[in-house]
């Protein structure tokens with residue numbers, strides 16, 4: 416890296432903040448943003464925190480044509496005593512670099528990336544809402560911006576971080592959703608980009624999502640792209656099933672996104688001595704477990720919802736109701752524990768939480 420300090424240009428005015436109880440997801444943005452440039456031959460440079468603003472970018476910028484981009488999503492939480500804290504942010508920065516590697520985007524310095532997140536949250540900390548279940552969503556992303564229509568890795572990039580105060584995912588309490596198993600479209604295949612957090616995966620998932628929404632389901636359950644047999648993810652979440660006392664989640668096979676919530680759930684279950692297995696799980700096996708009465712709980716996991724219980728699965732004309740369509744006991748316990756740790760209401764035995772504090776001196 417050429418220049419490793421962050422130049423800060425504070426906004427002269429402050430925007431009015433939305434009411435904490437009226438927040439929706441991803442519509443409002445804070446007063447500042449982080450921006451850093453990459454140029455081949457120079458490296459990452461020109462790191463700055465500036466007033467939130469539109470970008471000026473060439474219409475020939477490669478991002479618009481070939482989609483070479485990656486992103487992350489994490490949250491800052493307001494504790495009872497007013498502190499602001501992040502949940503496992505180092506994991507997001509690591510994963511950003513894994514996605515970068517897959518998309519041939521030059522890696523960022525992970526410590527520096529973390530520091531950029533920390534400084535931006537620190538500056539806009541008044542934007543971290545305090546109503547129950549609310550948080551500040553942080554969206555780091557990298558786009559290719561060389562003005563060139565050739566298909567090759569870009570020689571220029573922008574690393575940007577924006578932030579958005581978000582409302583409680585569960586306004587009326589944690590609630591199970593109905594899911595349709597997707598037989599026609601696939602999200603990803605081994606060897607593709609399923610393992611990377613990149614916009615193209617989302618673009619290609621919209622069609623299936625649109626189809627099931629029309630039929631009254633909130634998300635799709637994705638099957639593997641080769642045999643259409645094995646379960647991969649639910650919507651843009653990882654997925655867990657409790658069968659006969661054992662918790663099972665699809666093993667990371669190259670087409671599944673390695674969720675940080677997924678990892679936290681696994682660690683928590685191990686800590687509680689609940690049997691948890693990462694392996695292949697087929698829809699046929701799930702159906703059989705449902706018929707046998709051993710499919711006890713099912714839920715998705717991700718940063719936005721933390722835990723999203725599945726009350727019904729629709730698969731090949733079968734409507735499988737899980738736990739009478741109610742939130743399972745273990746699902747609820749996991750949800751309460753992870754959110755309890757995030758908001759600082761319960762002890763954090765894993766050291767997951769990182770407090771955002773003003774540092775007097777930063778050395779890079």
Ligand SMILES: *Cc1c(COP(=O)(O)O)cnc(C)c1O
Pocket residue numbers: 488612648650651652653672673674675676677716717718719
């Ligand atoms: C981001 C994401 C997840 C969840 O990851 P978390 O780190 O738990 O938020 C799961 N699946 C897909 C496809 C994702 O993009």
